[in-house]
Amino acid sequence: MSLTRRQKWRLEKIQAERIARANKVADNSQDLNTDAKAQTGLVITRYGQHLLVESNSGNLVQCTARRNIDLSVAGDQVIFQATDNNKGIVTALFKRDNTLKRSKKLIATNIDELCLIVAIEPHYQFDLIDRYLIVAENQNLPIRLIVNKIELSSNIKQVKIDFAMYEAIGYPVSYLSVKAQTGINTLKAQLNDKTQIFLGQSGVGKSSLINELIPELNLRVNQISTKSKLGKHTTTNTTLYHIPSGGDLIDSPGVREFHLDNLSNKEILNGFKEFKPFINQCKFRNCAHINEPNCGVKNALETDDIHPKRYASYLALIT
Numbered sequence: 001m002s003l004t005r006r007q008k009w010r011l012e013k014i015q016a017e018r019i020a021r022a023n024k025v026a027d028n029s030q031d032l033n034t035d036a037k038a039q040t041g042l043v044i045t046r047y048g049q050h051l052l053v054e055s056n057s058g059n060l061v062q063c064t065a066r067r068n069i070d071l072s073v074a075g076d077q078v079i080f081q082a083t084d085n086n087k088g089i090v091t092a093l094f095k096r097d098n099t100l101k102r103s104k105k106l107i108a109t110n111i112d113e114l115c116l117i118v119a120i121e122p123h124y125q126f127d128l129i130d131r132y133l134i135v136a137e138n139q140n141l142p143i144r145l146i147v148n149k150i151e152l153s154s155n156i157k158q159v160k161i162d163f164a165m166y167e168a169i170g171y172p173v174s175y176l177s178v179k180a181q182t183g184i185n186t187l188k189a190q191l192n193d194k195t196q197i198f199l200g201q202s203g204v205g206k207s208s209l210i211n212e213l214i215p216e217l218n219l220r221v222n223q224i225s226t227k228s229k230l231g232k233h234t235t236t237n238t239t240l241y242h243i244p245s246g247g248d249l250i251d252s253p254g255v256r257e258f259h260l261d262n263l264s265n266k267e268i269l270n271g272f273k274e275f276k277p278f279i280n281q282c283k284f285r286n287c288a289h290i291n292e293p294n295c296g297v298k299n300a301l302e303t304d305d306i307h308p309k310r311y312a313s314y315l316a317l318i319t
């Protein structure tokens with residue numbers, strides 16, 4: 001996402017003001033190394049009340065946060081101040097672009113793309129894909145679909161027709177075979193400048209893809225464990241990893257999991273974003289788009305502006 005020069009200038013100004021303020025606070029505080037300037041950093045992981053923060057120069061610093069600061073998680077941009085013992089104190093939290101929550105619990109922030117990974121085997125299911133999309137849409141998170149194991153398909157033409165439906169709605173789709181090494185470089189380029197999260201059901205190849213993108217992942221996990229003195233627990237913590245070819249991945253077993261929290265009919269409708277332009281055309285303001293007369297959504301179905309598979313999925317999900 002490229003910012004206009006004016007937006008960049010505003011961001012820099014806000015940042016400079018925050019740093020100046022953080023320095024002022026630091027000057028009044030005894031526990032801080034007064035020679036150390038406040039710096040901006042990226043939260044790599046949180047463990048209990050501690051944060052592992054990466055400085056702009058790439059150092060990992062174990063930090064605690066001031067009490068008046070919201071709890072930070074992987075993906076957060078913060079201002080921190082080094083203390084004497086090579087540790088730090090987080091003094092400010094930058095405004096978040098977005099957040100990923102599970103059962104109201106904050107998991108990660110500043111996500112550019114949720115990558116939903118599906119596969120030829122176990123074969124992708126439209127209703128499951130739509131459920132993921134509903135959750136993502138309701139948290140305002142952009143989504144990419146990644147279709148893995150394409151070398152197993154005997155009818156790739158049909159696969160592309162199936163996913164053209166999602167492309168038409170506006171979701172980017174990547175085709176991939178980790179095993180046959182097809183589409184890897186294209187995907188790397190697509191992930192290049194973004195922070196992403198990988199989701200998907202068991203067996204679709206999430207771990208295989210992550211190992212492909214970040215071959216030194218285990219090394220990095222060890223490095224983080226040492227720094228945070230967490231031992232092997234780190235792998236279960238939600239952590240931000242840099243992808244060597246560009247971009248970042250926020251990952252943990254908990255992040256990859258997926259819950260369709262009890263969604264209201266309103267949230268379900270909100271998840272079918274291509275319905276939106278037609279909803280104002282319904283005769284009844286409280287139209288549920290099921291069997292009401294003069295329904296904009298049903299009319300759009302007749303004119304092929306809404307795909308019948310998506311409409312069927314909507315009907316199956318609402319209660």
Ligand SMILES: Nc1nc2c(ncn2[C@@H]2O[C@H](COP(=O)(O)OP(=O)(O)OP(=O)(O)O)[C@@H](O)[C@H]2O)c(=O)[nH]1
Pocket residue numbers: 148149150151152176177178179180200201202203204205206207208209256
């Ligand atoms: N044929 C084929 N198999 C693949 C491909 N990518 C991964 N696999 C295999 O699919 C199986 C599941 O892959 P994983 O990477 O463990 O899948 P996962 O999504 O991490 O699964 P969970 O850990 O259960 O969530 C493994 O046996 C992989 O070797 C591919 O492109 N083609």
Ligand SMILES: [Zn+2]
Pocket residue numbers: 279282283287288289290292294295296297298
């Ligand atoms: Zn309607």
